[in-house]
Amino acid sequence: MKRQSEHAISPTRSEDYPEWYQQVIRASDLAERSSVRGCMVIKPWGYALWENIVRKLDGMFKSTGVKNAYFPLFIPLSFLEKEAEHVEGFAKECAVVTHHRLEKSPEGGLVPKGELQEPLVVRPTSETIIGDSFSRWISSYRDLPMLINQWGNVVRWEMRTRIFLRTSEFLWQEGHTVHATKEEAVERTKMMLDIYAKLAEDYLAMPVVKGRKTPSERFPGAVDTLSIEAMMQDRKALQAGTSHFLGQNFAKASEIKFQSAKETEEYAWTTSWGASTRLIGGIIMTHGDDNGIILPPRIASSHVVLLPILRKGSDQTSVMSYTESLAKELQAVSYDDSKIHVEIDDRQIGGARGWEWIKKGIPLRVEIGPRDIAQDSVSVGRRDKDLRERVSMKRSQFVAEITRLLDDIQNNLYKRALEFKKTHTVEIVSKNQFYEFFTPINQNKHEIHGGFALSAWCGSDRCEEKIKEDLSVTIRCIPLDAQDEKGDCIACGKPNSQQVVYAKAY
């Protein structure tokens, strides 16, 4: 195995963070760019992460009474136009279907034919098409609350794309709920944000700040947008889930009305909330190191790889049967809501084999050779530790302790990420210090800056815009748990301003 000073990923994070990110995705076999502009292919190792995220979120949604349903991929233009801010927000990046068949042209190529009377947009989000159903489904307060979620794909025609973080097509879930009262809708908005925070912290081991967006950063058409914001290792913020209180805006646009208990007709109150394959980008950038990705065990595509050492001349059959019986034993161990997932890699390709699994970020690597078998023990490496560190354990002890080991890795990753976030989150009251904080402190392609600044904001669009223009720094959120901290606006100096989180963002 290579010495650790020779990193498996080049460039390293400190050399060129954006390029490191691309190289980690390639080396870990998570995904790749496709031949279709801006669209990604999610490979099995990456898709397994998504399947786990789906299972966890889906369970949490259902435990609050949400049910899944499915609505059309296509949205008529007339629907999109119903909410003015909404269409404004999405019109610039819509894939538009205009024809419904292909014909051979005289030159031999295919050309679109059968023009549609009304073009259709591939959904960038589904408020308007789901609202159309809700307007039919809801007539009385007895039909409320209506709590619906959809798992699916959406398309936003992004000009600059980056795998998982910003792609033209991505996978996500979008929840849509309808309530009889404002209070209940506001409460639901917060409840779903808490579920995203729980997923991020308890499963992805990714600490987050829960907060409220400023008006300029709200979802188009929303009254209030809440988000979770995580700090990546380049100290930039990643918005990792959003939950919107839509007031009566979309109810009015889609005519979602109900008869109240008092027999009056009223517009309903709606919410929507979403999280996407972007979360995988968050896992990579929260935990990855210069040897690849590190997967938090509770969400990992797989937990442990067994690496039998099959030297020529040694008893290969007994090594393989030992390996297979250990795999069976491990697969029977319960972990979280499922069982331990085990890989066996019996390829004899030298040190490259171990490195592949390191790059793929599997939590535990176990080598099994004739000497280990003679002692009924295994040699265990943890992905969160120094790669040279390996512990020899009795087989039975390893089986008995594997869930404890995984929990330990999970906790370790979370603590490390939390420590990082704390270290690079600084309360700043001086404007000079603020500008310095966000000035790159190294000369590499990747500009490392300070991180999250907790500073005051007077509430004006102008001050927000000024900071954005000067530094490419935005207000990520007004933290929900803010203890009413006040100070002088970092831009204009206005006293008694609200403390917010300023950061550069993905």
Place this chain on the structure above:
Amino acid sequence: MKRQSEHAISPTRSEDYPEWYQQVIRASDLAERSSVRGCMVIKPWGYALWENIVRKLDGMFKSTGVKNAYFPLFIPLSFLEKEAEHVEGFAKECAVVTHHRLEKSPEGGLVPKGELQEPLVVRPTSETIIGDSFSRWISSYRDLPMLINQWGNVVRWEMRTRIFLRTSEFLWQEGHTVHATKEEAVERTKMMLDIYAKLAEDYLAMPVVKGRKTPSERFPGAVDTLSIEAMMQDRKALQAGTSHFLGQNFAKASEIKFQSAKETEEYAWTTSWGASTRLIGGIIMTHGDDNGIILPPRIASSHVVLLPILRKGSDQTSVMSYTESLAKELQAVSYDDSKIHVEIDDRQIGGARGWEWIKKGIPLRVEIGPRDIAQDSVSVGRRDKDLRERVSMKRSQFVAEITRLLDDIQNNLYKRALEFKKTHTVEIVSKNQFYEFFTPINQNKHEIHGGFALSAWCGSDRCEEKIKEDLSVTIRCIPLDAQDEKGDCIACGKPNSQQVVYAKAY
């Protein structure tokens, strides 16, 4: 409760089968037409069925080594053109994306802008876009077999649509595998067909015929198409899953090559296989009766509904707490790969409540009133039996026996469907009899005919076409388990012809 002679669904099956189908979907709250031409909305009760189908199939796929991945929604025209038969088969029904943004026109409406250099097709199936990835992923025989599945949505712009059976957008899975040898690919094609048959028979309680398609009914570009065919209650066939041996056609189109163990470069052998939300249409038409859908327990959206009887003046609190404690007890019971799913419906809306659940096809209905509680018993109705038949059982006995009851319903539904299929599958050797068999035998809107005819076919396209023209009857498949039955071709009389299944089809 209405007397059974007054059916909940109007028209009944024998009055107008196609309209009965639409009315059952409406009454059971499974799905609805959307405002987008040809696209459906799958409502929570229908989507839960799909979630169960997904879970069962996904588990069976994975047990054979298949892994999930995700590929782009969009396919460049140039990809589609790579396989001549393939593009021929799908060009007539493609949704084509030609623009990537919208702008307000001077008249105020939105118009498509940003024309794409190369139009994109919304995937009708993904052989070509997945083949593009496979050509990069595979270089050596060591990379094979590659076993990939994708869950997603596809679009085929159908002119005449019917919910679940034929919609412009539908949900499905498509498996794509790559092999080093023809034999292995042929074996995989059969293996996946067997999984579809197992899903249909063991879970959907829907007996099927496994068979091979004639050349005219093959998937465009396939060498061989296998399918499962089920008989609906109007005696028509429903193709419920297909598995294709693609030979080297798509490998050549997409340049999927590998270096063999002998170090020669060879084209790979591929397969693809799919099943879709159409299966839900199959459940409806296999088991539904004139009171609605009947859900087979092993795939049901939910297993049992508890209906507390809360009369004014009676002790409503104790009825509700009895109901809730029974629900908890039932939810702890293991059933199949999960737990019993329980609904509580405490609305006081008279007999309409029970009828709603009958129409929704839930396997068990349990009424709980003060008198039942006094005797610590419950009144149980089975959806597969006469609706007036209710059995009073001790509560503890019901809890102990619920899985046996569900198994009994499952078996009963399967037996009934198998009996029906056997009764209406007839070996026919005379041409006159064959033409009579497929002539409608009633004068209602819905034309009931004979069913499946086992008759001989000489193998010529002409004879197949003649029968189709005369009777709208097609060869559904050449059964895989055919015992080499031979006879005179039903169309031309040529002796020593192969026995096949003729039927009208969805």
